[in-house]
Amino acid sequence: MSSSDMSRDMSTTGMGAGSDVSGEPRSNWPLFEVFLRSKRGLNHVHVGSLHAADATMALHHARDLYTRRNEGVSIWVVKAADITASSPDEKDPFFAPSGDKVYRHPTFYEIPQSVPHI
């Protein structure tokens, strides 16, 4: 198969805009973020991102990309566009006020000897 056959093929199967010539990225699939729960893990952990046409395909791709070495037993995928994130510009108003409130840690209490694991 020639590469020109391939690009022609992909341009019409929802697999990209086929704009190799223009140098534009081919894929117009949306970005998904992947969260994985390991075997003994407690919660899902963000492991990376991928492109997929829809959520079902994203789940399959996540399985193929991120669980090849037996890393997980449960996968979540979510469209990156659906995540509302804090902005780096707001870093100070958001997080600086908690930086000097050491009394919010429970370190000013006497822990009774009979209470373990604290």
Added chain:
Amino acid sequence: MGFDTAYEAISEESDSGHRWAFGTGFTDPLAGVDTTVPAGVDGADLAAYCLMLGDDALIMSHRLQQWLARAPELEEETALANVALDLLGQARLLLTRAGRADGSGRTEDDYAFDRTEREFRNVRMAEVTDVDFAGLIARLLVFSTWRLALLGRLRESADPVLAAVAAQGVNELTYHRDYAAGWTIRLGDGTDYSRQRMQAGLAAVAPLVDELFVPSVVEQRLAGVAVNPEDLRPECDAVLAQVLAAARLDWPQVYGLSGVSGKAGRDGVHTEAMGYLLAELQSVARALPEATW
């Protein structure tokens, strides 16, 4: 690390979690399986049968590997590589089993790299080239549907090694079939052009389907150990009909590809594509017979 096998080293459970990124809890599919040839089973026949199933996996795996760096998307490339690796794993176990069963002591590498074209026993569907991605998907759909039906029954085999290989393979093939069916539906039920290409892919693979269900002499002699491929047809037809209906595709009405004097892949009679495939697969091993990697 003081472990006898790689499996022991990476199956060790650790509470520290520092190896989490690499995963743990791997299992050896042949752990605890009796590898002696069962009484009453002809070793030569068993070896021949292992070669049939092993060669199907090896050759199909090689064709899939040829898609690497050519797949339409990075994510699809990894998916195809995973499928290829699953099949390669099955091939390794089966070819190793063949060397044990016939008493020759040949290794998986001996079988993969030192046999001539006429000595390979894979069905011809495994060896043909794909015109495009849709062609690959059509072939993978039929191949994985058929092999899943086969391994599903092989779990009951009188040979414990074949049963163990099948038990592991069923999970793998279930995913392969799911992957191929997903793409068949996307392309078939997609644009007019993608549907046309998918239909063309099915037309390319359809002549090779009948061969999958023809029992060889070896399979007939190994009743109880081998699966009779004739029994697989109803299940395969039903699954394919269901997928094609969802994809709004029609099964092409074509004649089966004839063999040579009634002989086909299982007899070592292959298509022209096989010679080129083996040349690529074997050239390094033949040029450097003592090399290890």
